[in-house]
Amino acid sequence: MPPVFQKTAIGFGAKNAGCDGFMIGFFPAILSLIIGAAGWYYMFYSRAAEKLSGIEGESANRRRVRLRRANGLAMFLLAVALCAGFYSFDPKVSPLPFVATWVTVFILLVIIMVLGLWDILLTKRIRRKRSDGSQT
Numbered sequence: 001m002p003p004v005f006q007k008t009a010i011g012f013g014a015k016n017a018g019c020d021g022f023m024i025g026f027f028p029a030i031l032s033l034i035i036g037a038a039g040w041y042y043m044f045y046s047r048a049a050e051k052l053s054g055i056e057g058e059s060a061n062r063r064r065v066r067l068r069r070a071n072g073l074a075m076f077l078l079a080v081a082l083c084a085g086f087y088s089f090d091p092k093v094s095p096l097p098f099v100a101t102w103v104t105v106f107i108l109l110v111i112i113m114v115l116g117l118w119d120i121l122l123t124k125r126i127r128r129k130r131s132d133g134s135q136t
Contacts, residue, residue, distance in 0.1 A: 028086035036079030042072025056126050064122055071115040078108040 049068050053061040081104045089098040 028082060032079040032083040032086075035082065036076050039072045039075030039077075039079060042075065043069050044072075046072070052126070055130070056122075060122065060125075064119065067115055067119055067122070071112060071119070074108050074111045074115065078105065078112065081105045081108060 046068060049061065049064045052064065056064070081101060085098075085101040085105055089101060091098040
């Protein structure tokens, strides 16, 4: 590892780089907490998709609600994986779990992106139907 970086009690941090050690050590935890809270909210408290039931069909609305809940679960799992990736494994001591954790993080990011794009496609479908219905 370059001499600029050193293993500290609060994680990997820049040595003499002018960065605050508090933010270097606790930023991943704060980020994980925010992502986990957003995922928890989408899983249990978000009712935005259910409010579209009057605009889209019932089966499409149920699909959208399940889609958003699955995305919330993926966000919550991402928060756990990020926290594990930053704080659980040292790449020098246990490289395989370290790599497996970060591969999991990237897979969860891809899943979140795909589910988000799917939701956008469902929204575009609603807009297209509404614009076609209003022009005729």
